Amino acid sequence: MEAFSDGVIAIIITIMVLELRVPHGTDLAALTPLLSVFLSYILSFVMLGIYWNNHHHLLHAVSHVDGRILWANLHLLFWLSLVPFVTAWMGENHFASVPVAVYGVVLLAASIAYYILTRALIALHGKSSTLATAVGRDFKGQLSTGIYLAAIPLSLLRWWIGFSLYLLVAIMWLVPDRRIERNLAE
Amino acid sequence: MEAFSDGVIAIIITIMVLELRVPHGTDLAALTPLLSVFLSYILSFVMLGIYWNNHHHLLHAVSHVDGRILWANLHLLFWLSLVPFVTAWMGENHFASVPVAVYGVVLLAASIAYYILTRALIALHGKSSTLATAVGRDFKGQLSTGIYLAAIPLSLLRWWIGFSLYLLVAIMWLVPDRRIERNLAE
Amino acid sequence: MEAFSDGVIAIIITIMVLELRVPHGTDLAALTPLLSVFLSYILSFVMLGIYWNNHHHLLHAVSHVDGRILWANLHLLFWLSLVPFVTAWMGENHFASVPVAVYGVVLLAASIAYYILTRALIALHGKSSTLATAVGRDFKGQLSTGIYLAAIPLSLLRWWIGFSLYLLVAIMWLVPDRRIERNLAE
Amino acid sequence: MEAFSDGVIAIIITIMVLELRVPHGTDLAALTPLLSVFLSYILSFVMLGIYWNNHHHLLHAVSHVDGRILWANLHLLFWLSLVPFVTAWMGENHFASVPVAVYGVVLLAASIAYYILTRALIALHGKSSTLATAVGRDFKGQLSTGIYLAAIPLSLLRWWIGFSLYLLVAIMWLVPDRRIERNLAE
Numbered sequence: 001m002e003a004f005s006d007g008v009i010a011i012i013i014t015i016m017v018l019e020l021r022v023p024h025g026t027d028l029a030a031l032t033p034l035l036s037v038f039l040s041y042i043l044s045f046v047m048l049g050i051y052w053n054n055h056h057h058l059l060h061a062v063s064h065v066d067g068r069i070l071w072a073n074l075h076l077l078f079w080l081s082l083v084p085f086v087t088a089w090m091g092e093n094h095f096a097s098v099p100v101a102v103y104g105v106v107l108l109a110a111s112i113a114y115y116i117l118t119r120a121l122i123a124l125h126g127k128s129s130t131l132a133t134a135v136g137r138d139f140k141g142q143l144s145t146g147i148y149l150a151a152i153p154l155s156l157l158r159w160w161i162g163f164s165l166y167l168l169v170a171i172m173w174l175v176p177d178r179r180i181e182r183n184l185a186e
Numbered sequence: 187m188e189a190f191s192d193g194v195i196a197i198i199i200t201i202m203v204l205e206l207r208v209p210h211g212t213d214l215a216a217l218t219p220l221l222s223v224f225l226s227y228i229l230s231f232v233m234l235g236i237y238w239n240n241h242h243h244l245l246h247a248v249s250h251v252d253g254r255i256l257w258a259n260l261h262l263l264f265w266l267s268l269v270p271f272v273t274a275w276m277g278e279n280h281f282a283s284v285p286v287a288v289y290g291v292v293l294l295a296a297s298i299a300y301y302i303l304t305r306a307l308i309a310l311h312g313k314s315s316t317l318a319t320a321v322g323r324d325f326k327g328q329l330s331t332g333i334y335l336a337a338i339p340l341s342l343l344r345w346w347i348g349f350s351l352y353l354l355v356a357i358m359w360l361v362p363d364r365r366i367e368r369n370l371a372e
Numbered sequence: 373m374e375a376f377s378d379g380v381i382a383i384i385i386t387i388m389v390l391e392l393r394v395p396h397g398t399d400l401a402a403l404t405p406l407l408s409v410f411l412s413y414i415l416s417f418v419m420l421g422i423y424w425n426n427h428h429h430l431l432h433a434v435s436h437v438d439g440r441i442l443w444a445n446l447h448l449l450f451w452l453s454l455v456p457f458v459t460a461w462m463g464e465n466h467f468a469s470v471p472v473a474v475y476g477v478v479l480l481a482a483s484i485a486y487y488i489l490t491r492a493l494i495a496l497h498g499k500s501s502t503l504a505t506a507v508g509r510d511f512k513g514q515l516s517t518g519i520y521l522a523a524i525p526l527s528l529l530r531w532w533i534g535f536s537l538y539l540l541v542a543i544m545w546l547v548p549d550r551r552i553e554r555n556l557a558e
Numbered sequence: 559m560e561a562f563s564d565g566v567i568a569i570i571i572t573i574m575v576l577e578l579r580v581p582h583g584t585d586l587a588a589l590t591p592l593l594s595v596f597l598s599y600i601l602s603f604v605m606l607g608i609y610w611n612n613h614h615h616l617l618h619a620v621s622h623v624d625g626r627i628l629w630a631n632l633h634l635l636f637w638l639s640l641v642p643f644v645t646a647w648m649g650e651n652h653f654a655s656v657p658v659a660v661y662g663v664v665l666l667a668a669s670i671a672y673y674i675l676t677r678a679l680i681a682l683h684g685k686s687s688t689l690a691t692a693v694g695r696d697f698k699g700q701l702s703t704g705i706y707l708a709a710i711p712l713s714l715l716r717w718w719i720g721f722s723l724y725l726l727v728a729i730m731w732l733v734p735d736r737r738i739e740r741n742l743a744e
Binding site: 003004007011018019067074077078084085088092096097098099102 | 193197204206208213217231
């Protein structure tokens, strides 16, 4: 399951670059209209990188799976697979309100799918398992879900509020996390 | 063989999203024409997820392979590789009769290819092997093949009959399967 | 090296399907112009399947590699990576002479690259190694190279001569090969 | 981490071929406009091959990772993921000055990202670790960074100076490297 998930995330993160359409001009000005596409690409690259890191870390603590887990995992991959689509829509339309909000909807769904996956894994392994301890209360995960929930309507008011909130989530996860460090060290 | 197959299925499931063409508009109405493409994408994602789960489960019981098996496996991957094409054709034409029927043809061929693969594996491992026991009579597999056979001509009459039958197959496999559970637990 | 090569071949074999452009019509007649693209796709799928099988089998007998081997392998992957391009060119032009000949040039180059890889591996492992025995004289490989050499100019005379010769190579490799069987059984 | 990185590099190296657009003509002359795209493809294939080789070699000496390393690695993959884009821009514009310079900017950024990754790994493993010895002073890596730095402004003067310097770096790495050999032999 880990190899398959890693493969899918690796493909998603890479095919996104196919949305960076080669411009016709040959000067730096030809790259200017691509700026918003490029910014969206960076944000999604980081978001998918965070999912890969967390997912990788989560699966390391897994000792067995059942059919429910396999589908909870595919459910997460489904939402992640939509990231290239919403990234391109948001980027090509220079952060228009609706695409920015829809981008948030996909991130929200992915964060809920991740939550479902962790709960299904804890239900299977038991509340006193290493896995349950490693996941903990997953405060960051729940905070992210909350921020996405707020960001979606706020994007419709001002696109940059939504976008800034997505950035905030990314930065929150990029900051070295002692919990992951500890687990990796063990 | 498992790594290669996992890789191919992971790529097929992911490149399908490239057929979700970014719309030009920036409002929710711009997503409306994509609805049928999106529904087709979900159905195919689930179908490929089912194949991945079953294939994964099948290969776990395999102890050795020969040239025949490698080609029976590539034959299955060939039909699965056509799923993105028929998914896009069906979705972009809002479930027109012929594309819905052709979608069924590819699913039918894939289900037959899967059947051939399991028979070749059982022939190689022996009728009393763990693999033969794990596969069993594969009632669900044969039922799926039968449903596809019926769905193809029925799609030409009314597209939604075919589509509903494909959905039925998907739901039939999504319902927790005690047989797989038992094997995974062992 | 094996995982990377498997990954690259899996991606090449799968992205070829992206060249099967979704037709605009919704009847079976809309698929007719795709027939030559589809035939080319099948041929290339089989050819890449043969390379994957042989490559997989070859690497199983490898015990160590050096920089030379890594590059001989990348050289092979380079030519294989051009298969989707020549497949599409040949298919979209309904087997015009020059594209059929150029398709043969890529197959020829890949077969030479495979030969170089096996020689480099034998040079490294020694002429009395298991690998050298497993590869043997590689009569089929050299015959394939010879057929491609003949097929390229003959394609320019009549496209179907070249195409038939490519088919001949494919069938020659598809026929169960006792040499591979024996090695897989061990 | 190695499997994921291998996967991403395998996908990047392969999707580049999607930029080789199938020409409309059916004679050899139809391939002529593709010549610069093809040359760019070869150069980038070799460059990514070098990164794969070095990265593979580097990770073999790694015994443990932390969050910092995972992100230093993703940072490298980010720049490598832009290679198909700049390759296509450079190739489709027949080596216009600005695209050639921007191609160098991506290579420069990737070489700096690789440097950061090696330093982070050495910081984690200690200056007397096998890894630190294996990496050594990485003279070639630093020389490459220097050549890119020079090539970027020189590309704006004459495109072929920049391009020749990129070729020089590629050749420098292709020449058998006793350091890598020694490590692979151990």
